[in-house]
Amino acid sequence: MPLVRLRDNEPFEVALRRFKRICEKTGVLSEIRRREFYEKPTSVRKRKAAAAVKRQQKRTSMERNRYTRPNY
Structure with a gap:
């Protein structure tokens, strides 16, 4: 699972955007969709x-x- 740590004085929206980008690069969402059904x-x-x-x-x-x- 990707992990994103908040930097000093970093808005939550920026961290959320970074998290989404990391998830997209690692393919987490596509893997979940693929494993949704047997x-x-x-x-x-x-x-x-x-x-x-x-x-x-x-x-x-x-x-x-x-x-x-x-x-x-």
């Missing part, structure tokens, strides 16, 4: 496999675009 192990495997396929397609697309000339 996900079956088969669903987890299926989601991870789909993400891997999507990453691979994106990588091959980027490589293909890198070696082709732009049509200006």
Whole structure:
């Protein structure tokens, strides 16, 4: 859990903003949303496999675009 300490004469709103930024960077909120409901192990495997396929397609697309000339 991210921890934010109030500095001398620091307004609460500034500390709250820092806390929100830290939570966003560490992915706490997305992790909570992901774990909100039980996900079956088969669903987890299926989601991870789909993400891997999507990453691979994106990588091959980027490589293909890198070696082709732009049509200006």
